[in-house]
Amino acid sequence: xxxxxxxxxxxxxxxxxxxxxxxxxxxxxxxxxxxxxxxxxxxxxxxxxxxxxxxxxxxxxxxxxxxxxxxxxxxxxxxxxxxxxxxxxxxxxxxxxxxxxxxxxxxxxxxxxxxxxxxxxxxxxxxxxxxxxxxxxxxxxxxxxxxxxxxxxxxxxxxxxxxxxxxxxxxxxxxxxxxxxxxxxxxxxxxxxxxxxxxxxxxxxxxxxxxxxxxxxxxxxxxxxxxxxxxxxxxxxxxxxxxxxxxxxxxxxxxxxxxxxxxxxxxxxxxxxxxxxxxxxxxxxxxxxxxxxxxxxxxxxxxxxxxxxxxxxxx
Amino acid sequence: xxxxxxxxxxxxxxxxxxxxxxxxxxxxxxxxxxxxxxxxxxxxxxxxxxxxxxxxxxxxxxxxxxxxxxxxxxxxxxxxxxxxxxxxxxxxxxxxxxxxxxxxxxxxxxxxxxxxxxxxxxxxxxxxxxxxxxxxxxxxxxxxxxxxxxxxxxxxxxxxxxxxxxxxxxxxxxxxxxxxxxxxxxxxxxxxxxxxxxxxxxxxxxxxxxxxxxxxxxxxxxxxxxxxxxxxxxxxxxxxxxxxxxxxxxxxxxxxxxxxxxxxxxxxxxxxxxxxxxxxxxxxxxxxxxxxxxxxxxxxxxxxxxxxxxxxxxxxxxxxxxxxxxxxxxxxxxxxxxxxxxxxxxxxxxxxxxxxxxxxxxxxxxxxxxxxxxxxxxxxxxxxxxxxxxxxxxxxxxxxxxxxxxxxxxxxxxxxxxxxxxxxxxxxxxxxxxxxxxxxxxxxxxxxxxxxxxxxxxxxxxxxxxxxxxxxxxxxxxxxxxxxxxxxxxxxxxxxxxxxxxxxxxxx
Ligand SMILES: Nc1ncnc2c1ncn2[C@@H]1O[C@H](COP(=O)(O)OP(=O)(O)OP(=O)(O)O)[C@@H](O)[C@H]1O
Ligand SMILES: [Mg+2]
Numbered sequence: 001x002x003x004x005x006x007x008x009x010x011x012x013x014x015x016x017x018x019x020x021x022x023x024x025x026x027x028x029x030x031x032x033x034x035x036x037x038x039x040x041x042x043x044x045x046x047x048x049x050x051x052x053x054x055x056x057x058x059x060x061x062x063x064x065x066x067x068x069x070x071x072x073x074x075x076x077x078x079x080x081x082x083x084x085x086x087x088x089x090x091x092x093x094x095x096x097x098x099x100x101x102x103x104x105x106x107x108x109x110x111x112x113x114x115x116x117x118x119x120x121x122x123x124x125x126x127x128x129x130x131x132x133x134x135x136x137x138x139x140x141x142x143x144x145x146x147x148x149x150x151x152x153x154x155x156x157x158x159x160x161x162x163x164x165x166x167x168x169x170x171x172x173x174x175x176x177x178x179x180x181x182x183x184x185x186x187x188x189x190x191x192x193x194x195x196x197x198x199x200x201x202x203x204x205x206x207x208x209x210x211x212x213x214x215x216x217x218x219x220x221x222x223x224x225x226x227x228x229x230x231x232x233x234x235x236x237x238x239x240x241x242x243x244x245x246x247x248x249x250x251x252x253x254x255x256x257x258x259x260x261x262x263x264x265x266x267x268x269x270x271x272x273x274x275x276x277x278x279x280x281x282x283x284x285x286x287x288x289x290x291x292x293x294x295x296x297x298x299x300x301x302x303x304x305x306x307x308x309x310x311x312x313x314x315x
Numbered sequence: 316x317x318x319x320x321x322x323x324x325x326x327x328x329x330x331x332x333x334x335x336x337x338x339x340x341x342x343x344x345x346x347x348x349x350x351x352x353x354x355x356x357x358x359x360x361x362x363x364x365x366x367x368x369x370x371x372x373x374x375x376x377x378x379x380x381x382x383x384x385x386x387x388x389x390x391x392x393x394x395x396x397x398x399x400x401x402x403x404x405x406x407x408x409x410x411x412x413x414x415x416x417x418x419x420x421x422x423x424x425x426x427x428x429x430x431x432x433x434x435x436x437x438x439x440x441x442x443x444x445x446x447x448x449x450x451x452x453x454x455x456x457x458x459x460x461x462x463x464x465x466x467x468x469x470x471x472x473x474x475x476x477x478x479x480x481x482x483x484x485x486x487x488x489x490x491x492x493x494x495x496x497x498x499x500x501x502x503x504x505x506x507x508x509x510x511x512x513x514x515x516x517x518x519x520x521x522x523x524x525x526x527x528x529x530x531x532x533x534x535x536x537x538x539x540x541x542x543x544x545x546x547x548x549x550x551x552x553x554x555x556x557x558x559x560x561x562x563x564x565x566x567x568x569x570x571x572x573x574x575x576x577x578x579x580x581x582x583x584x585x586x587x588x589x590x591x592x593x594x595x596x597x598x599x600x601x602x603x604x605x606x607x608x609x610x611x612x613x614x615x616x617x618x619x620x621x622x623x624x625x626x627x628x629x630x631x632x633x634x635x636x637x638x639x640x641x642x643x644x645x646x647x648x649x650x651x652x653x654x655x656x657x658x659x660x661x662x663x664x665x666x667x668x669x670x671x672x673x674x675x676x677x678x679x680x681x682x683x684x685x686x687x688x689x690x691x692x693x694x695x696x697x698x699x700x701x702x703x704x705x706x707x708x709x710x711x712x713x714x715x716x717x718x719x720x721x722x723x724x725x726x727x728x729x730x731x732x733x734x735x736x737x738x739x740x741x742x743x744x745x746x747x748x749x750x751x752x753x754x755x756x757x758x759x760x761x762x763x764x765x766x767x768x769x770x771x772x773x774x775x776x777x778x779x780x781x782x783x784x785x786x787x788x789x790x791x792x793x794x795x796x797x798x799x800x801x802x803x804x805x806x807x808x809x810x811x812x813x814x815x816x817x818x819x820x821x822x823x
Contacts, residue, residue: 188422312373
């Protein structure tokens with residue numbers, strides 16, 4: 001094992017790459033849960049984002065249209081969740097789970113119908129990397145961040161923007177109020193339903209951007225179930241990050257780093273003993289369990305998180 | 316004499332929740348610049364009527380006029396725009412936000428950005444104008460209840476409301492805080508504002524209000540001038556019957572010590588010293604009242620006895636055995652009953668039926684279960700019997716407890732706790748939020764237990780309650796019992812001084 005394998009520039013580059021979709025899902029989760037709605041359909045939003053991005057990229061050969069389609073698909077799935085959990089006051093976990101199954105079934109079926117066994121075309125338009133040529137000469141930094149995908153940078157920007165939005169703006173204050181105590185927010189004239197709809201829709205779009213990154217930014221193709229649980233890991237990152245955008249990014253980077261290590265440490269030995277790579281690959285999941293089990297310090301969910309709100313209900 | 320139309324005129328307001336008719340044609344007329352009492356038993360519909368006026372509930376029938384103009388209030392937003400502000404029975408504050416954020420929420424009057432410092436300054440200005448003081452930059456969750464209420468008042472003042480609704484504002488306040496509140500309320504009226512004041516305490520009605528509306532079962536039961544009425548007339552209108560005079564107290568049938576506490580110390584949940592060495596005894600057939608401003612260790616004391624709180628030192632003797640470190644189950648098996656401070660959070664499972672709540676804690680043995688299987692026939696028969704015996708209304712043991720009024724919820728707790736002939740009862744704030752009829756009922760039941768020979772440890776911050784029930788009164792201040800007096804010597808004045816920490820001249 002070498003330092004290169006642990007903290008080499010390429011490991012950091014991989015960390016950032018692998019963390020991005022998780023972070024986007026985590027951002028979605030944070031925005032939704034801060035308003036009081038648990039949205040585990042993020043996984044589904046991500047998956048439909050992957051798929052419909054690819055379909056429209058294939059048909060239109062226009063990356064902007066493809067991205068718009070991806071976001072719209074994620075948003076529509078989230079809209080179903082919003083309707084079920086806000087208007088119908090259904091159980092949010094059940095609704096989210098149902099939508100995940102729907103997303104998986106729908107994309108798998110359409111994928112087979114449209115692309116059969118040959119797979120998605122290989123000449124898809126893609127979201128390009130951003131080549132920061134001025135970094136070329138600089139050792140380490142150049143390799144670490146010089147050739148990241150555009151969506152990586154957009155994601156980082158979103159983290160900063162949403163952090164400011166939630167904690168420094170008027171709308172952010174109302175957003176959090178609705179997630180903590182919707183009745184109190186309503187008594188001062190805040191429209192709880194509208195706020196929560198906005199939050200859930202935003203969360204779907206954010207997760208779908210993560211999906212588009214996977215299919216249009218990295219893989220340049222679609223394969224069934226390609227999100228592989230990243231939406232769920234995003235939710236763990238959200239908890240780990242204490243329901244703040246910056247925290248969510250930090251947690252996602254840790255998960256991404258765990259993933260990156262499991263690749264870079266392939267075949268590495270410590271004192272003559274081969275590292276069990278499969279075990280390293282479980283690192284992100286172990287971290288997830290620790291995060292969810294609350295071992296990472298007391299992180300408190302918004303007080304009204306997951307609770308349906310009834311306008312004339314008992315206070 | 317007043318030619319101008321009343322500031323509020325509600326006529327024939329009907330509000331149903333499913334089958335339940337909460338308001339059945341209620342009227343309310345409030346004149347400008349008066350303090351108007353709205354009173355009635357638990358469940359009479361006071362809060363519902365105010366929620367209609369505040370736009371939170373849509374009435375099924377009826378009209379609302381504000382200064383003669385008919386209005387339709389579709390949401391609190393409409394009400395606020397019409398100059399109505401409400402301080403809710405259950406505080407509408409967001410604990411993790413700061414005072415300033417809570418005050419301005421929904422009406423921030425800034426650009427898209429918040430600007431915390433600007434907000435705090437604006438709230439401070441408001442505080443100066445109304446002589447209310449609370450630090451705008453603290454989080455609400457770190458404030459005691461009395462200060463939280465000031466935040467509620469600030470919220471309403473900030474919006475420039477002309478009509479302020481106070482829904483049972485004094486239920487959680489200490490006597491000093493109540494006095495401070497009265498000062499604020501009078502000042503508001505003097506500034507030309509109108510106040511609707513809901514309370515169960517007649518002495519408060521007489522202390523601050525000008526006019527009274529009595530509600531009973533969602534309808535008007537009376538309209539009175541405060542100056543021209545008296546307590547028994549009001550009580551009769553509210554309850555629909557005369558209140559019984561307090562039961563004559565029999566002399567204590569003392570037959571030994573039921574509870575003896577020596578050198579008890581404990582830390583609060585936040586780690587502060589809550590009990591700093593408590594010594595007390597309660598005899599069988601005696602009520603020992605623990606007076607004090609809430610938050611001086613009373614709740615920790617009650618919870619230590621029950622085994623809900625771990626003492627750091629000292630002994631708690633019941634029948635010669637030290638139970639200081641027993642769990643609640645074992646303590647209860649020794650004949651200790653408990654009526655907790657917060658019946659909704661600790662006394663009941665709100666989503667369960669009345670019958671199921673009656674057997675909580677007794678569910679794991681005969682007659683209610685056999686080999687781990689509940690016997691529903693026995694449970695429902697027991698529910699029917701206790702519901703009748705303890706006058707739970709409606710007398711339906713299959714009702715969900717969360718839908719009962721506060722007084723009836725408390726009857727369910729009492730029914731469960733008193734039905735097994737306990738040797739010691741620990742009660743904490745047993746009548747908080749209850750109407751006078753229910754309060755009378757609870758008091759009677761406790762005196763009945765005393766007559767039976769049961770020992771009662773009564774924790775209450777209500778001086779009237781302490782003085783009406785106790786044989787001896789101990790005053791608690793900052794984790795210590797600063798004095799123990801026979802009831803006959805405990806004047807209100809003396810207790811008030813002791814509660815505020817003035818121990819001079821008091822016997823130890
Ligand atoms: N949101 C609601 N859903 C169903 N029932 C309700 C609701 N709000 C109130 N009720 C019922 O309507 C009746 C009137 O309740 P309300 O809260 O207005 O009484 P109140 O006079 O304020 O009593 P209290 O003195 O205990 O506060 C009660 O029977 C109550 O259980
Ligand atoms: Mg009420």
